[in-house]
Amino acid sequence: MGDIDAYMNTLGEQARAASRIMAAATTAQKNAALLAMADAIDASRERLQAANALDLQAGRDKALDAAMLDRLALTPARIDGMLEGLRQVAALQDPIGEVTDMRYRPSGIQVGRMRVPLGVIGIIYESRPNVTCEAASLCLKSGNAAILRGGSEAIHSNQAIAECIRSGLQAAGLPSHAVQVVETTDRAAVGLLITMPEFVDVIVPRGGKSLIARISADAKVPVIKHLDGNCHVYIDDRADLQKAIKVAINAKTQRYGTCNTLESLLVAEAVADRVLPELAARYEAHGVELRACPRALMLMPGAVPASEQDWAEEYLGPVLSVRLVAGLDAAIGHINQYSSGHTEAIITEDFQRAQRFLREVDSSSVMVNASTRFADGFEYGLGAEIGISTDKLHARGPVGLEGLTSQKYIVIGDGHIRT
Numbered sequence: 001m002g003d004i005d006a007y008m009n010t011l012g013e014q015a016r017a018a019s020r021i022m023a024a025a026t027t028a029q030k031n032a033a034l035l036a037m038a039d040a041i042d043a044s045r046e047r048l049q050a051a052n053a054l055d056l057q058a059g060r061d062k063a064l065d066a067a068m069l070d071r072l073a074l075t076p077a078r079i080d081g082m083l084e085g086l087r088q089v090a091a092l093q094d095p096i097g098e099v100t101d102m103r104y105r106p107s108g109i110q111v112g113r114m115r116v117p118l119g120v121i122g123i124i125y126e127s128r129p130n131v132t133c134e135a136a137s138l139c140l141k142s143g144n145a146a147i148l149r150g151g152s153e154a155i156h157s158n159q160a161i162a163e164c165i166r167s168g169l170q171a172a173g174l175p176s177h178a179v180q181v182v183e184t185t186d187r188a189a190v191g192l193l194i195t196m197p198e199f200v201d202v203i204v205p206r207g208g209k210s211l212i213a214r215i216s217a218d219a220k221v222p223v224i225k226h227l228d229g230n231c232h233v234y235i236d237d238r239a240d241l242q243k244a245i246k247v248a249i250n251a252k253t254q255r256y257g258t259c260n261t262l263e264s265l266l267v268a269e270a271v272a273d274r275v276l277p278e279l280a281a282r283y284e285a286h287g288v289e290l291r292a293c294p295r296a297l298m299l300m301p302g303a304v305p306a307s308e309q310d311w312a313e314e315y316l317g318p319v320l321s322v323r324l325v326a327g328l329d330a331a332i333g334h335i336n337q338y339s340s341g342h343t344e345a346i347i348t349e350d351f352q353r354a355q356r357f358l359r360e361v362d363s364s365s366v367m368v369n370a371s372t373r374f375a376d377g378f379e380y381g382l383g384a385e386i387g388i389s390t391d392k393l394h395a396r397g398p399v400g401l402e403g404l405t406s407q408k409y410i411v412i413g414d415g416h417i418r419t
Helices: 006-023 027-043 045-061 068-071 077-092 130-141 152-171 187-194 209-218 239-253 269-285 308-312 328-338 351-360
Strands: 099-105 110-117 122-127 144-150 179-182 202-206 233-234 262-268 287-291 318-327 343-347 365-368 388-389 397-399 405-412
Touching: 006 122, 006 144, 006 179, 006 187, 006 365, 027 045, 027 077, 027 130, 045 068, 045 077, 045 152, 068 152, 077 130, 077 233, 099 405, 122 187, 130 144, 130 152, 130 179, 144 187, 179 209, 202 209, 233 239, 233 269, 233 328, 239 262, 239 269, 239 343, 262 269, 262 328, 269 287, 269 318, 308 318, 308 328, 318 328, 328 343, 328 351, 343 351, 351 365
Parallel strands: 122 144, 122 202, 144 179, 233 262, 233 343, 262 318, 287 318, 343 365
Antiparallel strands: 099 110, 110 405, 388 397
16 A cells, blocks of 8 residues: 555545535535445446355454354355445435524524534444445535545455445546545554544444554544443332333343343342343343343342343343342342443333433433333334444434534624624
């Protein structure tokens, strides 16, 4: 790749220049580019799968595990998903230029706010090549330029997808540099990307905890991130217990390896003997290992003792920690102490308790009588998401198009002067 510093500097300069054009692009232009990208990908299926085959073979040669190879695979169904995703984003309402809160001030001026792009977004991700398409579509529709740095294991797949993205941008008369995929596998590229505030406005890391922790620690650019998904469900003593069992099973077993999967179950002592034995049997049937507090162990013979670490753990697998609590106050206290701030749910028929839970639990998504698995951009009606943020600034929860924008104040006058 030659001089990596010069290469990344060039990407940054090109992205900054493209971002100014993208900020002024019309909705029609952006939608045309997204649909042209979909057409290009559809027409390039064989080339995409040939490139992906090179990555898969390299992965096998490096003895990547089965889960990693599965995430890396660009199957026909995943290509279909990329096409559908691009068309869905094209159909979403364009947030750019939206004006809200216009009001007259005593001076006679009008003051409001306009939604605008962030500028240049750097996205760092691992394994899944379809993220290249996902990230490009959301950045483009929200009027931003993007620099995408995928994992080295997907380099051929990502470059093939990048060609389709460039083709779509050019077909719509937009700059091809609006979406740039880093072509080098040199890890120094990541270190440079996250320390270029003159070119990059925000970084979004998508990957494992170690990647996100490293980027958060080293970045000189704002980061939209989440490190863990230690999600909780609390079964209140005023819950509909059949409803509680249904939600608790779904939240854990519908899918194990996601950040919105249930990892810690809290149960009010007053209903534990009526709900835990059945839950234990159902979890056992799903092959879930239960790690329980001493009192819960007496009601769940197949469980093993939980350690202090279990209360803060994101398992991303068929393991669940279970704790009995005295009631709502203890449940809220436990969650606010151990949660990673992702998603928490209460199962209760008591309106006042539900309202307290919603107000007092400090997480990016808080739910009543619903599975934590709903914490997702598509399920929230965002159409798609770039990730889920557990930060409190600038975006929190699923980050869709609006999360990739900001607002600026606008003032309308008619020769007004301040006296």
